[in-house]
Amino acid sequence: MSTKKFMYLNRKAPYGTVYALESLEVVLIAAAFEQDVSLAFIDDGVYQIVDGQKTDGIGMKNFSSTYRALGDYDINKLYVSKESLDERGLSEDDLMPLVYEDEDDDWAEKPSVFVVSNAELSKIMSDQDVCLSF
Amino acid sequence: MLHTVNKSSFERNSLQSCVNIIDDSSVILLIEDGVISATNNTQSSIVSDLASQGRVYALQGDLEARGISSKVADNIKVVDYAGFVDLVVEHGTPVSWV
Amino acid sequence: MADILGAPVDEEGFLVNLTDWTKDIAVEMAKGDDIDLSDEHWEVIDFLREYYEEYQIAPAVRVLTKAIGKKMGKDKGNSKYLYSLFPYGPGKQGCRFAGLPKPTGCI
Numbered sequence: 001m002s003t004k005k006f007m008y009l010n011r012k013a014p015y016g017t018v019y020a021l022e023s024l025e026v027v028l029i030a031a032a033f034e035q036d037v038s039l040a041f042i043d044d045g046v047y048q049i050v051d052g053q054k055t056d057g058i059g060m061k062n063f064s065s066t067y068r069a070l071g072d073y074d075i076n077k078l079y080v081s082k083e084s085l086d087e088r089g090l091s092e093d094d095l096m097p098l099v100y101e102d103e104d105d106d107w108a109e110k111p112s113v114f115v116v117s118n119a120e121l122s123k124i125m126s127d128q129d130v131c132l133s134f
Numbered sequence: 135m136l137h138t139v140n141k142s143s144f145e146r147n148s149l150q151s152c153v154n155i156i157d158d159s160s161v162i163l164l165i166e167d168g169v170i171s172a173t174n175n176t177q178s179s180i181v182s183d184l185a186s187q188g189r190v191y192a193l194q195g196d197l198e199a200r201g202i203s204s205k206v207a208d209n210i211k212v213v214d215y216a217g218f219v220d221l222v223v224e225h226g227t228p229v230s231w232v
Numbered sequence: 233m234a235d236i237l238g239a240p241v242d243e244e245g246f247l248v249n250l251t252d253w254t255k256d257i258a259v260e261m262a263k264g265d266d267i268d269l270s271d272e273h274w275e276v277i278d279f280l281r282e283y284y285e286e287y288q289i290a291p292a293v294r295v296l297t298k299a300i301g302k303k304m305g306k307d308k309g310n311s312k313y314l315y316s317l318f319p320y321g322p323g324k325q326g327c328r329f330a331g332l333p334k335p336t337g338c339i
Contacts, residue, residue, distance in 0.1 A: 013142055015199050016167030028336045032292055044142050044170065050201035057195025057214070061288065064201075069287035072295045087144070089175040089205060107302070 004129040005036045010045035011133065014064070015055070020048045021063055023134035028066075031073035038077035038128075039070075040121060042084045045134075049078070049113070051096045064096065071100025076112040083118050135159065136225035140166035140232060143177035148231040150180055163213070163221055163228065164192040172197065172212075173205040185209040193218060236260050246328050253331025261329050265320065269329070273317050275308075276300065280330040290335040293323040 008027050012019040041048060055062040078098060085091060092115045101107040125131055137156055141148040149171050164172045171177055172192035181190045191211045197203040206212060222228060233240045237260055239252035247253055258277060262269045283291050301309015314322035323335040
């Protein structure tokens with residue numbers, strides 16, 4: 001099976017709607033097919049990977065810790081729109097410091113989160129075989 | 135009157151519609167994704183006037199879930215579920231702007 | 233609904249409530265599959281529970297194999313070894329004994 005480039009586009013805040021969790025589940029399932037997977041967080045989707053989420057007060061499962069497992073699934077390209085962060089008064093420091101261990105580099109920890117401009121993101125998107133939006 | 139808004143202002147215009155219509159005695163409680171409008175961002179101006187009059191509330195659990203409880207804009211009052219109940223007692227059954 | 237030692241399980245034998253899990257339940261589930269749980273089984277079950285605690289998901293087999301290999305050495309981090317412990321699949325059977333949901337994407 002030839003490898004294709006898949007991008008999952010995340011546009012919704014977590015918890016208020018089911019899109020974020022659904023996307024994450026699809027990403028984990030698709031990871032089994034060993035494709036070249038990347039994630040993009042734009043608009044309110046950037047809230048999905050904001051650090052310090054605590055869901056005790058709303059009685060829902062806190063699935064933010066699952067994003068930290070993505071590295072184990074060889075998903076290590078998470079692109080975040082700089083403009084979307086700026087509009088929301090957020091910066092890279094507000095995001096979870098997600099990393100992956102590079103098997104080819106003696107398991108060195110490397111960052112998985114890349115804050116990019118919309119122009120850069122659009123270039124990355126046009127390079128994909130498949131883009132799925134949630 | 136009490137109005138609840140559960141949509142992000144970046145996604146829908148529910149909050150703007152609500153602000154456009156409500157009278158001077160009304161208050162707004164931001165819940166679920168609506169709490170995004172309680173933080174300092176480019177949509178904050180929608181409620182800043184009302185907030186300065188002490189008429190905008192945001193639900194604590196929903197702020198915490200999204201990791202944004204430290205980013206609440208000035209003058210917005212953070213309440214827990216008991217506070218939500220108090221608002222209902224004071225202002226009556228809420229109108230939900232979905 | 234079926235149950236194991238009073239804890240409800242779904243049609244595939246997975247615990248309905250994750251908090252119901254006890255070691256006795258794991259032993260009982262294994263007995264139903266004709267398996268006597270050894271230290272080697274427990275090592276994997278404990279690992280699965282720790283993984284779930286940290287990441288809120290049951291790992292896919294590929295991820296589990298890699299992670300076990302990293303933690304316990306190459307002689308254990310391979311599917312032959314893990315399938316010898318859990319013949320119905322380290323993901324599916326292992327997670328069931330560990331009281332976790334079926335791994336995401338596992339059929």
